[in-house]
Amino acid sequence: MAKLADKILAGDRRAAARLMRDLDDRMPAAVGEMARLYPHTGKVPWVGVTGNPGSGKSTLVDQLIAKYRERGKKVGVVAVDPTSPFSGGAILGDRIRMQRHGLDDGVFVRSLATRGHLGGLSRSTRDVARVLDALGMDEVLIETVGVGQDEVEVSRVAETCVVVVVPGLGDDVQALKAGVLEIADVFVVNKADRPGVDRVVRELEMLVSLRPRADEEEKMHHGGSQAVAEAVAVAGAVAGAEAVAGAEWVPPILTTVSTDGTGVDALVAAIDAHRAFLSTSDAGRRRREVQREAELREVFRARVVDAAIERLGDAWRALAAEVNAGRLDPYSATEQAVARLLGD
């Protein structure tokens, strides 16, 4: 058992690629391999890079790879490609953009198509990132396009979320979904070689200044409980860290030209600064709690569905046949299945 996991922990890239395929194919054995890998992961803070299609995410990730390689770090990349129904297509596209690292043993790029991930996109993304982490990558970068719920999902997976914006689309910043603002730890205005950069930066500064403060948000979520605020303050004092318990991270707004690498050093520095903030503040602990619970739910959800269908056996097949014949709707079928499972 867990043969692949041991190889991966020893740095075997082919074993890592194999486990990623097994995860895609939902091979039952992959669960055991992941359980074996898990305790050896999590020391590397993962970085999410999200933004609109064509904003330059892959080009920026390519520059980050180069910077981290200069520092002697090994880099793993998960690229989530929404346009390709087949991961083969996604792999080809990202290979072209990241091809100068193609023969580098210190770089591992894996693409995922957004369709066909039954356990949910963020679960698949997290699984692949975890394999890369276990393989010994010093940095794990996750590229996702900011459409639908993807950007919200990446914040459940990555420690630091970089949101890429480009100038020249007129009402671009206003068009940013509220969710993006909530998850951005660092804003990057890419394609800064194009006109309209200053305007986008000013608009982002406005939006950032209008963000609700973290402690106000906390109060809102806890019904304005003074007791909670006091408890947080006490916890901070106990840890000898009153000053940082309520500390707030204000997302910096950087400009880059990904095609020539301008501004990428500052981005690396901003990512480092955000990590330092998380490691010394309460926010880091809170984020980890939310992420761990999200992960548990995702793994549980995927497993429970399979287990429940197996347990229902013929009853499931009968319900499915009724739905297929148009005699039963899926909602009522689900209610019946759940009642049967839970013995109501």
Ligand SMILES: Nc1nc2c(ncn2[C@@H]2O[C@H](COP(=O)(O)OP(=O)(O)OP(=O)(O)O)[C@@H](O)[C@H]2O)c(=O)[nH]1
């Ligand atoms: N002028 C200019 N072009 C850029 C810059 N960064 C990226 N591009 C170009 O923008 C196009 C899209 O870049 P990608 O890196 O593929 O963008 P992406 O966000 O990964 O795209 P998807 O993954 O398809 O959503 C390419 O033609 C890049 O060469 C930049 O800073 N300036």
Ligand SMILES: [Mg+2]
């Ligand atoms: Mg891309």
